[in-house]
Amino acid sequence: MHEEKEIDETKQGEALMLEKPENGNGKKLFLESYGCAMNFSDSEIVASILKDKGFSTTQDFFEADVIFVNTCAIREGAEQRVRKRLTEYRKAKKTNPDLIIGVLGCMAERLKSQFLEEEKLVDIVVGPDAYRSLPELIEIAETGQKAVNVLLSKEETYADIAPVRLGSNGVTAFISITRGCDNMCAFCVVPFTRGRERSRDPETIVNEAKELFEQGYKEVTLLGQNVDSYLWTGGGLKKENPSAEELAGATTFAQLLEKVALVNPDLRVRFSTSHPKDMGDDVLYMIAKYDNICKYVHLPVQSGNSRILEMMNRGYTREWYLNRIAAIRRIIPEAAISMDIITGFCSETEEEHKDTLSLMEEVKYEFGYMFAYSERPKTLAERKYKDDVPAEVKSRRLAEIVDLQLKHSALRTKEGVGKVHRVLVEGVSKKSKEELFGRNSQNTVVVFPKKDYKKGDYVNVLVTDCTGGTLIGKSID
Ligand code: 5AD
Ligand code: SF4
Numbered sequence: 001m002h003e004e005k006e007i008d009e010t011k012q013g014e015a016l017m018l019e020k021p022e023n024g025n026g027k028k029l030f031l032e033s034y035g036c037a038m039n040f041s042d043s044e045i046v047a048s049i050l051k052d053k054g055f056s057t058t059q060d061f062f063e064a065d066v067i068f069v070n071t072c073a074i075r076e077g078a079e080q081r082v083r084k085r086l087t088e089y090r091k092a093k094k095t096n097p098d099l100i101i102g103v104l105g106c107m108a109e110r111l112k113s114q115f116l117e118e119e120k121l122v123d124i125v126v127g128p129d130a131y132r133s134l135p136e137l138i139e140i141a142e143t144g145q146k147a148v149n150v151l152l153s154k155e156e157t158y159a160d161i162a163p164v165r166l167g168s169n170g171v172t173a174f175i176s177i178t179r180g181c182d183n184m185c186a187f188c189v190v191p192f193t194r195g196r197e198r199s200r201d202p203e204t205i206v207n208e209a210k211e212l213f214e215q216g217y218k219e220v221t222l223l224g225q226n227v228d229s230y231l232w233t234g235g236g237l238k239k240e241n242p243s244a245e246e247l248a249g250a251t252t253f254a255q256l257l258e259k260v261a262l263v264n265p266d267l268r269v270r271f272s273t274s275h276p277k278d279m280g281d282d283v284l285y286m287i288a289k290y291d292n293i294c295k296y297v298h299l300p301v302q303s304g305n306s307r308i309l310e311m312m313n314r315g316y317t318r319e320w321y322l323n324r325i326a327a328i329r330r331i332i333p334e335a336a337i338s339m340d341i342i343t344g345f346c347s348e349t350e351e352e353h354k355d356t357l358s359l360m361e362e363v364k365y366e367f368g369y370m371f372a373y374s375e376r377p378k379t380l381a382e383r384k385y386k387d388d389v390p391a392e393v394k395s396r397r398l399a400e401i402v403d404l405q406l407k408h409s410a411l412r413t414k415e416g417v418g419k420v421h422r423v424l425v426e427g428v429s430k431k432s433k434e435e436l437f438g439r440n441s442q443n444t445v446v447v448f449p450k451k452d453y454k455k456g457d458y459v460n461v462l463v464t465d466c467t468g469g470t471l472i473g474k475s476i477d
Pocket of ligand 1: 074075187188189300302340341342371372373374375376
């Protein structure tokens with residue numbers, strides 16, 4: 001598993017900093033994000049919108065005029081964390097009664113104005129497609145009224161907004177390429193909170209990548225709920241049956257990858273998340289074709305049993321999934337593969353759980369993100385099935401899956417010992433100031449003595465040792 005996680009669903013909130021804008025309005029924003037990379041990327045759009053209105057940021061919510069919390073609704077635990085955080089903001093409201101508290105993101109979209117009834121201290125509730133209206137919503141809240149905008153859009157991609165890079169290491173950055181999701185996996189709240197799938201104009205994506213490279217960034221991660229489904233035919237919702245003419249002028253995900261890879265050979269390209277039902281060989285050949293497209297595929301499986309996959313509405317079977325894994329191994333032999341797994345989904349039997357373990361044995365993933373099933377209101381599973389696997393069975397199965405993954409991660413990491421890895425340096429190692437850390441193409445963290453190297457350098461590192469998930473070595477340049 002990752003030591004420095006790229007996308008960490010369980011991440012605690014992170015307060016994000018913004019430079020002081022030139023035409024400040026004197027108001028201070030405290031902006032905190034929970035959940036997935038897409039949420040962190042959205043917060044950069046929110047920061048951009050408010051910077052334009054003269055806001056600066058603070059990392060101390062006691063001195064803020066506005067507190068925004070960008071929330072996650074994927075599991076109940078994520079929501080509970082946000083509720084707990086709100087109780088801390090209450091203290092700030094006591095010392096500053098004019099303080100405005102806004103809830104953004106998936107939890108805002110899920111609960112809508114009900115949020116205002118449940119949490120009296122909240123003034124603003126805004127869904128992921130309504131961030132352009134934030135300045136007006138703040139104005140309304142300043143008059144003492146509550147303000148809500150949870151409209152979902154069929155077009156919004158924020159393509160024209162230049163995100164303000166927050167909490168950035170100056171080396172790696174996220175670029176959103178799609179918004180929303182049309183898949184309707186039975187367990188998932190995302191299609192309800194983020195709406196229908198829309199692809200973003202490839203020209204704006206490539207321009208964003210170019211600008212980042214010019215500013216010194218060396219790696220971009222293209223973000224979408226299902227990147228393989230990316231299809232640009234001129235904007236709006238994805239066409240069910242695009243005409244031959246529309247397809248001729250379209251950009252697919254594989255083509256988009258190529259366009260971004262061509263920005264510069266020294267700009268690494270990553271992407272997340274791939275979907276097994278949509279990931280075609282064209283994408284894999286494109287990854288193989290360019291050295292700067294990272295040899296790493298995050299391919300959530302969710303379960304190793306075809307009956308459960310069918311109930312989850314994932315659109316593939318165990319065999320289909322394993323066939324996709326075989327295609328990755330055939331076309332990109334050096335690729336690392338990671339997964340998401342949900343354990344204890346409705347009616348999952350012990351045998352079916354074992355199918356997940358056996359699939360893991362077959363693949364031996366480099367990394368994994370594993371979760372106990374958490375029933376979410378309004379989802380297909382909540383309406384159709386009973387959440388009938390007892391909590392203690394879910395946690396025991398989860399522990400078995402996590403244990404096995406730890407074994408596989410250690411095994412895969414060990415395979416990297418004795419080899420030279422090209423590492424992009426992201427910063428100073430947490431454990432020692434004398435060491436740097438970065439990642440190889442496969443997304444494994446590599447630690448090595450600093451010498452004269454710095455953040456943003458590519459360094460060839462001969463790996464001589466490892467821990468469970470980290471490679472250790474020395475530069476050979
Ligand atoms: N319960 C547990 N895990 C979930 N995920 C999505 N919805 C749920 C849920 N209701 C997991 C899936 C997905 C990842 C982002 O979160 O594994 O791939
Ligand atoms: Fe949720 Fe499935 Fe869409 Fe992923 S692909 S966001 S799991 S509905």
